[in-house]
Amino acid sequence: MARVFNWQLGREMSYWYPESRPQKQFAAVFDTNKCIACQTCTLACKTTWTSGKGQEYMLWNNVESKPYGSYPQAWDLKLLDMLEAGKWNGNVYEGKTIFESAPAGERVMGWRPEDQDYSYPNVGEDDCAGQVDHGALMSLPHMQWFFYLARICNHCSNPACLASCPRGSIYKRQEDGIVLVDQSRCRGYQECVRGCPYKKVFFNPMTGTSEKCIACYPKMEQGMQPQCFVNCIGKIRMAGYINRPEKARGDNPIDYLVHVKKIALPLFPQYGLEPNVYYIPPVNVPSSFRQQLFGPGADAAVAAYRNAKNDPDLAALLCLFGCTESMMTHWNRQGDWVSASDDQGKQLVKVPVKEPVVIRPAFDPKQQLVRINCP
Numbered sequence: 028m029a030r031v032f033n034w035q036l037g038r039e040m041s042y043w044y045p046e047s048r049p050q051k052q053f054a055a056v057f058d059t060n061k062c063i064a065c066q067t068c069t070l071a072c073k074t075t076w077t078s079g080k081g082q083e084y085m086l087w088n089n090v091e092s093k094p095y096g097s098y099p100q101a102w103d104l105k106l107l108d109m110l111e112a113g114k115w116n117g118n119v120y121e122g123k124t125i126f127e128s129a130p131a132g133e134r135v136m137g138w139r140p141e142d143q144d145y146s147y148p149n150v151g152e153d154d155c156a157g158q159v160d161h162g163a164l165m166s167l168p169h170m171q172w173f174f175y176l177a178r179i180c181n182h183c184s185n186p187a188c189l190a191s192c193p194r195g196s197i198y199k200r201q202e203d204g205i206v207l208v209d210q211s212r213c214r215g216y217q218e219c220v221r222g223c224p225y226k227k228v229f230f231n232p233m234t235g236t237s238e239k240c241i242a243c244y245p246k247m248e249q250g251m252q253p254q255c256f257v258n259c260i261g262k263i264r265m266a267g268y269i270n271r272p273e274k275a276r277g278d279n280p281i282d283y284l285v286h287v288k289k290i291a292l293p294l295f296p297q298y299g300l301e302p303n304v305y306y307i308p309p310v311n312v313p314s315s316f317r318q319q320l321f322g323p324g325a326d327a328a329v330a331a332y333r334n335a336k337n338d339p340d341l342a343a344l345l346c347l348f349g350c351t352e353s354m355m356t357h358w359n360r361q362g363d364w365v366s367a368s369d370d371q372g373k374q375l376v377k378v379p380v381k382e383p384v385v386i387r388p389a390f391d392p393k394q395q396l397v398r399i400n401c402p
């Protein structure tokens with residue numbers, strides 16, 4: 028095992044390969060508070076990439092209701108049970124990652140789902156946590172909670188799928204950090220399925236190879252965001268590139284949300300993969316659950332998010348979610364307007380921070396009529 032620095036854990040950790048960073052790293056921010064679980068993203072991906080034979084059960088993108096939803100079944104709980112509960116000391120994780128907990132002779136602590144674990148993609152949908160006492164629905168605040176967690180491959184910086192593969196069939200692209208399976212090398216050992224803690228690699232029994240989210244790289248090479256991003260009804264998603272914390276740029280939208288404002292956090296950072304999909308945590312769930320999923324910064328992230336209305340820059344950047352199909356690499360606020368541009372400095376979109384309100388006179392002299400909403 029080599030030693031690599033994982034900034035999400037605030038420390039060095041063991042990994043199967045030496046540290047090797049791509050020139051650019053694809054990353055995304057999902058705002059959990061805006062997701063409505065319409066599954067448009069799921070279907071956008073399904074119809075684009077996994078409509079073939081042997082792919083019927085594959086959901087490279089899925090959306091599950093937490094705390095009870097999971098696809099495959101209990102993907103999160105099983106590993107949390109296996110992994111010794113580790114502690115955070117401030118922002119430093121003092122427990123063991125899945126690489127450091129690997130049994131002797133294995134590269135990763137993992138497990139492989141059974142066929143039946145893929146039987147119910149919508150299990151737990153809209154089930155809220157806890158009992159609803161008689162009359163509780165009529166009182167505020169509501170004590171019951173759930174939230175929607177949209178998931179794709181995290182195109183991790185220390186991918187467990189890649190580390191697990193004895194054939195070296197999985198690779199991380201130098202140009203954008205996207206993690207891919209080389210179909211010509213794969214022999215279907217499914218060690219990647221076992222190793223990925225997020226269960227985002229799927230075995231295709233018809234081809235005998237593993238398949239996974241490819242971040243729609245043919246679109247990204249044309250400067251476009253992936254299908255699940257541009258089709259998102261709730262406009263919860265933003266795709267871009269992330270820098271290391273020490274090289275964070277305030278005018279890079281992903282850097283700003285992750286490193287500057289720290290309102291977007293990785294999912295289960297304690298596993299040690301340095302995942303590159305970042306979540307604005309849900310505001311309505313208990314702090315302990317939020318921290319288990321998103322780490323020790325989750326409560327501060329929620330506080331900063333709630334305060335966005337008093338933070339003109341943050342409020343402006345949040346307006347850029349879902350506003351363009353193109354990959355945004357720069358953003359800029361000027362007064363009540365916010366704009367995004369690409370690598371070449373070409374402006375992609377410009378939107379008002381405040382929704383313009385037009386109050387028209389009740390009487391329209393041109394049409395000689397009165398427009399009012401009530402008699």
Ligand code: SF4
Pocket residue numbers: 179180181182183186187188189206222223224225226227228239300
């Ligand atoms: S989420 Fe899983 S499949 Fe995706 S890069 Fe990380 S380990 Fe590999």
Ligand code: SF4
Pocket residue numbers: 061062063064065066067068069090175177258259260261262263
């Ligand atoms: S399309 Fe967007 S809002 Fe709808 S389920 Fe997917 S992530 Fe959520």
